[in-house]
Amino acid sequence: xxxxxxxxxxxxxxxxxxxxxxxxxxxxxxxxxxxxxxxxxxxxxxxxxxxxxxxxxxxxxxxxxxxxxxxxxxxxxxxxxxxxxxxxxxxxxxxxxxxxxxxxxxxxxxxxxxxxxxxxxxxxxxxxxxxxxxxxxxxxxxxxxxxxxxxxxxxxxxxxxxxxxxxxxxxxxxxxxxxxxxxxxxxxxxxxxxxxxxxxxxxxxxxxxxxxxxxxxxxxxxxxxxxxxxxxxxxxxxxxxxxxxxxxxxxxxxxxxxxxxxxxxxxxxxxxxxxxxxxx
Numbered sequence: 001x002x003x004x005x006x007x008x009x010x011x012x013x014x015x016x017x018x019x020x021x022x023x024x025x026x027x028x029x030x031x032x033x034x035x036x037x038x039x040x041x042x043x044x045x046x047x048x049x050x051x052x053x054x055x056x057x058x059x060x061x062x063x064x065x066x067x068x069x070x071x072x073x074x075x076x077x078x079x080x081x082x083x084x085x086x087x088x089x090x091x092x093x094x095x096x097x098x099x100x101x102x103x104x105x106x107x108x109x110x111x112x113x114x115x116x117x118x119x120x121x122x123x124x125x126x127x128x129x130x131x132x133x134x135x136x137x138x139x140x141x142x143x144x145x146x147x148x149x150x151x152x153x154x155x156x157x158x159x160x161x162x163x164x165x166x167x168x169x170x171x172x173x174x175x176x177x178x179x180x181x182x183x184x185x186x187x188x189x190x191x192x193x194x195x196x197x198x199x200x201x202x203x204x205x206x207x208x209x210x211x212x213x214x215x216x217x218x219x220x221x222x223x224x225x226x227x228x229x230x231x232x233x234x235x236x237x238x239x240x241x242x243x244x245x246x247x248x249x250x251x252x253x254x255x256x257x258x259x260x261x262x263x264x265x266x267x268x269x270x271x272x273x274x275x276x277x278x279x280x
Contacts, residue, residue, distance in 0.1 A: 020201070020206075045068065084206075095279065105220075117130070123242060125238045131231065133230045136228065144198060147196055241268065
């Protein structure tokens with residue numbers, strides 16, 4: 001029997017949008033996650049991004065790989081994360097959405113741009129959570145960073161990532177959503193411009209994050225040359241469909257992931273589909 005969750009953990013997630021769960025996964029569960037991560041890197045899906053520097057892979061990002069769906073559906077059913085989110089949210093039911101895979105290597109990769117997942121995913125509601133599982137010791141300065149309480153603030157336009165010199169170049173640009181702030185530039189002038197939280201992370205620890213939070217991964221360097229992270233995404237009873245702006249045809253209304261299933265939902269509908277594995 002697992003010990004009951006401390007109310008302070010629930011409060012931190014509700015108020016801050018993220019919390020560290022120490023020793024969440026045991027060695028066997030972590031090994032299962034590592035096997036899934038390695039398989040995903042070796043078998044990329046249609047949404048993969050790979051950044052190369054010479055002959056050495058520096059960055060690998062993949063998202064909702066259909067080739068990995070069956071094995072990851074089975075994996076999450078054996079992990080304690082569904083029960084964790086049920087307790088964290090107070091949700092009777094929990095479903096697994098999909099994974100995201102991040103690999104940074106070689107001690108050279110810069111930070112991941114600041115963003116909100118909900119800029120390009122049609123999600124609304126309280127019961128959303130990303131479980132960030134890293135396989136190395138990650139110092140705080142190289143860890144995931146979150147703007148505290150931003151999940152309760154403004155929903156910004158996404159980043160197009162089309163202009164490497166402008167991390168705020170908008171995904172939609174139609175005025176529906178306000179443009180992202182240039183958080184790094186503002187922090188360079190005033191380190192206290194944003195209330196940013198992050199944690200030193202050990203294998204077995206899990207950072208849980210509401211995907212509407214402004215967040216981004218810090219870079220890797222000589223002191224932390226590699227960061228391999230498997231992100232597993234979940235939703236609960238208070239999760240609803242929120243149509244995306246129509247101005248970018250790639251993301252219009254339904255987003256890219258499971259777009260055919262999303263097209264069946266209307267604004268405010270409970271976020272449900274038989275394609276998502278129910279874990280609690």
